[in-house]
Amino acid sequence: MTVKVRIPTPLRKLTHDEEIVQVGAATVGAAIAELQSRYPGIKERLTDDAGNVRRFVNVYVNEEDIRFLQNQETPLKNGDEISIIPAIAGG
DSSP, rough: OOEEEEEEGGGGGTTOOSSEEEOOOOOOHHHHHHHHSSTTTTHHHBOOSOOOOOOEEEETTTEEEGTTTTTGBBBTTTTOOEEEEEEEOOO
């Protein structure tokens, strides 16, 4: 199974400038764990000390916010796309 993960520009220094990384994970949480094993330091930028996705980081599976699905337990299937989008403040 292959899932694409879109890496935002601020995190690409950790993925050696890769915009899209492929993982073989069954859930969003497993995808984050696989990213961490391949790109150390990425998990701490995505999750807080309790392991929850940080408030200012939005994670989507096929354009659906995981907060409205099953969070990190959201199941993945072959061909899914995860998008990591840091929240932008402004005014």
